[in-house]
Amino acid sequence: MILVVGGAGYVGSHLVKELVEKEKVVVLDNLSTGFKQLVDSNAIFVQGDLGDRRVLDDIFNTYPIKAVMHFAANSLVGESVTDPYKYYQNNVAATLTLLKAMVDHNVKNFIFSSTAATYGVPNVDLIDEKQPNNPINPYGKTKLMVEQILEDFATAYDLHYIVLRYFNVAGAHESSTIGESHDPETHLIPIILQHLLGEREKISVFGTDYDTPDGTCIRDYIHATDLANAHILALDALLEEEKETEVYNLGNGNGFSVKEVIETCESVTGIKANIEYGDRRQGDPAKLVASSEKIKRELGWEPKFNLNQIIESAWKWHSSQNIS
Template identity: 65%
Template structure:
């Protein structure tokens, strides 16, 4: 059985949907940002917090857990700057609590959801796993701290991990039964689609004079189902002993500017966005694009979905979301 912490959230729920096809799955979620409707019907659900040692010890005592998948971090960059204590308490202290109970219970395999925010503002056009990590906000720092702690736990207690650093998760499952439903929503594609659906008055472009072809920021977008597949491959490799203590980037390997994303959304929906210009946000790099060559080479993973595929699935989900929530 696989314990998925945060399995009611956006990425966690998509991983669970794929995972239940081959594994018994137990989801632990406190529903601070996740949704009950997002938990797959074939997964066992426990409501609780990974900061609660009693709940964790009860789970590891009563269920045959083989490995843990961690998706339970807070992940809003702006909020992390305003409330760093909240981020260090959950993303570091509560996760450390999890690792301690895992070691005590002799469960020593974990897939850890990390982030491109660990790199900060990198030099060079493409980010590899060898790019220096220099996070510029508490969110990125909290994730990098946990990466370091897992390395220390590996040396001291034999913990085995695979860390996945990914970029802009987007899109929705093809069934349109699960997808992004954040409150507040901060991600570009759903914000654009909300405007195109008439649920948001406008969409802002933050900065138009970056050193990019059209002056707007370039980012790497990856379909959430591609992300889920990568997690399953990483888990299988960890369980089989083929890989341990590995770090992989996950992205499309191709960047899209803000204007290109808006144009794709307009093209797919046949609607015109109401775009407003805003000053650039402090700390926003001009370009963030991932190299996924390492995970492609070692685990055989490749992104299957294009930007248009991502937008199309997100638009289908946007229309379903009003009936779901």
């Protein structure tokens, strides 16, 4: 069985929906940002905190867990700056409790959901895994700390792990039964679609004078299902002992500007957006695009969804939520 921590959240629920097709799954989630209804009915659901040792011991004693997949992090960059304690407590301290429980119960395999925020603001067109880690906010720092803890646990306790550093995740499952829902919503594509559904008055674009073709920031977008499939490939590599420790970037390898994303949303929906242009936000790099060649080469991963398909799936999900 596989324990998925944070499996009721956006990315975790997409992973669970794919993983139950081949493995028995236990989901642990405290529902602070996740939703129980997003968890596939074929998974066993346990409500609780990843930092609660009693809950963890109960799970490991009850189920034959052979690997843990960790999605249960706080992930709002701005909030991490104003409330760093919350981020160090949940993202680092609670994860340390989980890892110690794994060691004590002799569970050796761990998949960690990390982030491109560990890189900070790299000065390269395509960010590969060799770029130095220099996070510029507490969120990125907490993720990097866990990566460093994993290195030490691998040496001391023979823990096998794969770290997956995400770029911008978007889109919804093709069934439209699960999709992206945050409160507050901070991600560009759902914000645009909420506006086009009449739930927001306008779209704010921060900065039009970046050194990019149209002056707005460029980002790399990856569909949540593509992301889930990368996790399953990583899990297989651990369970089949093809890998013991590794770090991979996950992105499409293509960058799209804020204006391009808005225009694609307008094209998919047939609705014109009301856009308000403003000044840059502090700390926003002009361009963040992943090189995912390493995971393609070593694990055979290939993203299947382009930007248009990502937005189409997200629009279908958001529209169904609006109707209901």
